[in-house]
Amino acid sequence: MGAAVGTDSKGSVNVELNIVPFIDLMSCLTAFLLVTAVWVNIAQINIQPKGKSRDTSNVQEDTETVILSVLVQSDKIWVGLSRVNEFQDIPKLPSGEHDWDKFETTIKQHKTSAFFNDRADIEVAAESTVQSPVKYQDVIHAMDLAVKVGFVDVGLSDPAGLSARPQL
Amino acid sequence: MAVHVAGPRLYKSIHFHHLVRKSGSTSGSKSSNISLNLVPFVDMMTILVCFLLMVFSSSGQLLQAQKGLELPVALSHDTLQEAPVIIVTRNEITYQGQSIITTELALKDDSASFKIDLLYERLEAAARKIKEDVGLGRKYDKKLLESCDKARNNIRPEPGKVCPDGLAILQADESTDARLINKIVNTAKAAGFDNLLFAVKSK
Numbered sequence: 001m002g003a004a005v006g007t008d009s010k011g012s013v014n015v016e017l018n019i020v021p022f023i024d025l026m027s028c029l030t031a032f033l034l035v036t037a038v039w040v041n042i043a044q045i046n047i048q049p050k051g052k053s054r055d056t057s058n059v060q061e062d063t064e065t066v067i068l069s070v071l072v073q074s075d076k077i078w079v080g081l082s083r084v085n086e087f088q089d090i091p092k093l094p095s096g097e098h099d100w101d102k103f104e105t106t107i108k109q110h111k112t113s114a115f116f117n118d119r120a121d122i123e124v125a126a127e128s129t130v131q132s133p134v135k136y137q138d139v140i141h142a143m144d145l146a147v148k149v150g151f152v153d154v155g156l157s158d159p160a161g162l163s164a165r166p167q168l
Numbered sequence: 169m170a171v172h173v174a175g176p177r178l179y180k181s182i183h184f185h186h187l188v189r190k191s192g193s194t195s196g197s198k199s200s201n202i203s204l205n206l207v208p209f210v211d212m213m214t215i216l217v218c219f220l221l222m223v224f225s226s227s228g229q230l231l232q233a234q235k236g237l238e239l240p241v242a243l244s245h246d247t248l249q250e251a252p253v254i255i256v257t258r259n260e261i262t263y264q265g266q267s268i269i270t271t272e273l274a275l276k277d278d279s280a281s282f283k284i285d286l287l288y289e290r291l292e293a294a295a296r297k298i299k300e301d302v303g304l305g306r307k308y309d310k311k312l313l314e315s316c317d318k319a320r321n322n323i324r325p326e327p328g329k330v331c332p333d334g335l336a337i338l339q340a341d342e343s344t345d346a347r348l349i350n351k352i353v354n355t356a357k358a359a360g361f362d363n364l365l366f367a368v369k370s371k
Contacts, residue, residue, distance in 0.1 A: 019206060019210060022210070023206070023209070023210065023213065026210070026213040026214065026217055027213070029217050030213060030216055030217055030220065033217065033220030033221065033224060034220060036224065037220055037223055037224065038223065038224075039223075040239075040369060041245075041369070041370040042239065042248055042367055042368070042369060042370065043242065043244045043245050043246050043247065043248070043367075043368050043369075043370040044244065044246050044247070044248045044327070044337070044365040044366060044367055044368065045242060045244050045246075045365070045366045045368055046246070046327070046330065046363065046364075046365055046366075047353075047363075047364050047365075047366060048362060048363060048364075049353045049354065049356065049357035049361075049362065049364060072346070125350075126346035126349070126350065127346075128345050128346035128347045128350075129347075133345050133346070133347075134345070134346040135342065135343055135344070135345070135346065136240055136340050136341070136342055136343065136344040136345075136346060136349055137240040137241070137342040137343070138346075139346050139349065140240040140241075140242055140342075140366060140368060141240075141242070143242075143366070144242040144243050144244060144368070147243075147244060148243055152324075156349075156350075156353050156364075158282075158350055158354065159350075
């Protein structure tokens with residue numbers, strides 16, 4: 001960077017830095033960073049497709065292990081345990097939203113139970129029909145809360161492939 | 169085109185004498201030297217550059233923004249890694265940027281196989297190619313290949329270092345019908361993609 005020393009009189013000690021190259025550099029850098037900036041933080045939820053699909057009807061079920069299954073429907077969420085066949089339904093709030101707080105509390109209770117305190121697997125399925133569709137956001141929310149609670153091995157299943165299915 | 173007499177010019181016709189007088193020039197009131205104060209400008213540029221450097225991320229290029237695609241919101245902060253991308257917008261399903269089928273058609277198709285055939289063909293070919301590449305140990309980072317060995321021994325991989333064999337990204341619009349998601353997941357599973365990363369917007 002250039003500098004001009006003492007322009008007015010012989011004894012002047014004023015030093016004028018030439019900041020033009022600095023501004024040039026900053027402008028280029030700003031333009032580059034603005035173009036390449038990422039304004040939306042994108043993350044991921046890792047899932048394993050599991051359960052029976054219509055293709056794989058001959059899957060041998062593991063009847064020994066109790067599996068926590070979650071079924072998201074348009075009007076409620078079912079949380080069930082296979083083998084034990086214990087189900088709990090969480091209806092939607094009057095506002096029309098799913099009761100996510102209750103859902104989180106429910107799966108948190110299951111996580112602390114003897115069946116799941118050393119396990120991290122859970123099955124999630126969504127039953128969507130033309131008349132009562134379920135949005136992808138609701139499925140993501142259910143899986144996200146499951147991961148938050150500690151069920152990090154999330155398996156996305158077909159509703160018919162859930163280990164614990166409520167009698168609908 | 170007619171030639172006009174030049175219009176008013178800055179400083180010649182539009183007088184800025186008041187600025188000149190205030191500019192603090194040393195050679196008298198008629199001097200035309202105006203020194204701009206660049207310090208605030210440099211300050212602003214420095215702050216802007218620092219901010220942009222902080223938010224700079226090289227992983228943002230993995231996913232493409234598309235019309236009719238609003239990602240669902242989640243608490244997760246796990247970083248995405250490179251993998252084939254299936255995009256589901258409000259109108260169509262695309263794989264690696266190429267349109268496969270419209271969402272309407274995919275939902276109407278109620279075939280017994282419960283999968284999207286057009287997507288299955290593409291995914292199966294891709295899964296076979298990835299498996300071959302992983303088997304030969306080419307194209308992929310050594311750490312990712314190590315994670316494949318770990319996966320065989322049932323060791324959980326770190327986020328962002330999942331074995332590329334059987335790994336795909338699903339980038340779907342938040343309002344997508346869950347039936348379509350089920351179909352795509354079944355298709356991916358049948359094609360050999362046993363591990364799916366659902367792209368979400370971090371809260």
